[in-house]
Amino acid sequence: MKGSGADTVEVATRRRGIDALRGLAVVLMMEQHLGVWLWRWPGRGESLADYPTLVLLNALGGAAAPLFVTLAGYGSMLLAQRRQAPDVTLLRRGVVILGFAYALSLATPSWFTWRSWFVLHLIGASTLLAPVLRRLPNYGLLAAGAAVLWVSVIAQTLLETPFPLSNMRMGGWVRGGHGIAPTLLDGGLWRLMTFEGHFPLFPWLAFYMLGMVSARLSSAGLPKRQITLGITLLAAGGTLAALGPAGLGLLGQHSHLFSRAANVHAPFYPATPAFVLLLGGGALLAIGGAEHWEKRRGLSAEAPLVVLGRVSLTLLLLHVVVGRELSRPLGLWRNCSAETTLIVIAASVVGASLLARRWGRAKHRYGAEWLLRKLAP
Numbered sequence: 001m002k003g004s005g006a007d008t009v010e011v012a013t014r015r016r017g018i019d020a021l022r023g024l025a026v027v028l029m030m031e032q033h034l035g036v037w038l039w040r041w042p043g044r045g046e047s048l049a050d051y052p053t054l055v056l057l058n059a060l061g062g063a064a065a066p067l068f069v070t071l072a073g074y075g076s077m078l079l080a081q082r083r084q085a086p087d088v089t090l091l092r093r094g095v096v097i098l099g100f101a102y103a104l105s106l107a108t109p110s111w112f113t114w115r116s117w118f119v120l121h122l123i124g125a126s127t128l129l130a131p132v133l134r135r136l137p138n139y140g141l142l143a144a145g146a147a148v149l150w151v152s153v154i155a156q157t158l159l160e161t162p163f164p165l166s167n168m169r170m171g172g173w174v175r176g177g178h179g180i181a182p183t184l185l186d187g188g189l190w191r192l193m194t195f196e197g198h199f200p201l202f203p204w205l206a207f208y209m210l211g212m213v214s215a216r217l218s219s220a221g222l223p224k225r226q227i228t229l230g231i232t233l234l235a236a237g238g239t240l241a242a243l244g245p246a247g248l249g250l251l252g253q254h255s256h257l258f259s260r261a262a263n264v265h266a267p268f269y270p271a272t273p274a275f276v277l278l279l280g281g282g283a284l285l286a287i288g289g290a291e292h293w294e295k296r297r298g299l300s301a302e303a304p305l306v307v308l309g310r311v312s313l314t315l316l317l318l319h320v321v322v323g324r325e326l327s328r329p330l331g332l333w334r335n336c337s338a339e340t341t342l343i344v345i346a347a348s349v350v351g352a353s354l355l356a357r358r359w360g361r362a363k364h365r366y367g368a369e370w371l372l373r374k375l376a377p
Helices: 005-012 017-039 052-061 064-082 086-108 119-133 138-158 188-196 201-219 223-246 250-263 274-294 306-308 312-326 336-362 367-374
Strands: none
Touching: 017 052, 017 064, 017 274, 017 306, 017 312, 017 336, 052 336, 064 086, 064 119, 064 201, 064 274, 064 306, 086 119, 086 312, 086 367, 119 201, 138 188, 138 201, 138 250, 138 274, 188 201, 201 274, 223 250, 223 274, 250 274, 306 312, 306 336, 312 336, 312 367
């Protein structure tokens, strides 16, 4: 069966450097999640410092979601530039991605509830907003991104959003006292979607908008501006984070707002402006670097990260269900040594790359990406 015209155009115009970054993002996500889900963590008399490799991998995994969301914005803008009437496609894709998101929530009851707002929910909702966002000029997108960051700080302050947010809270529950059952969080889905979920629109929509700006600069042949913007964001985020511990008492009664904005913590729930600026700047530099590498040195369509990037959505869905849900009945949930965990992570990444390369001969038929193109051509 031949592919549709839209499929043929999409394959012919793919940017392998961007595919490689998607592959890197999914590798970082897989290794972080599998490490947390399988490793039994330090025993008595041990600490995290005794396991530097797993700790480093976990820290690196924090870059996965920012990169995914930034690349989603990048891809939406490229689609808008290539299509005569892209808005219908963007809206359809937003709906389909949200469908994937809620299917994942249903398939992962140990982690999510129907109120949960994970990275796919964010990307789906952002894609629904793309027809409006794409009409903003670059300075408008950057200004809107800055507004998103500060609205998140003000709202989370008013809501008394805790640091860090627990999985229970991000599932829409409030822990009760001793012997008291958890209760539903006031505001439910809307509160999680906007400010207090895993990846709420405020402030995570800023990553998506940065990706849209990046795509425009790339298509206009302005790589230096892209790099300059990335460095500027990194410098701003670093400065904000460095000033954070001081709380800037000069701000008086508003110093607590600054402290919340400047907080960089692990885990990163809830994300702060300093975190977004740092990781957003890093994502733009990564995109610029990947595009430069592809232009100067080229990238093979069979390169491991490239083939992983072409099935990144499928792998995102599968690794959560398999790693989180199936590890429990198999007795692997937080029951593996550090060595075994690292072996499983390596085998999962290598195995996924080999299978994705072989699957590519069938154009990844019946995968999530294939279904997305069929439902929203």
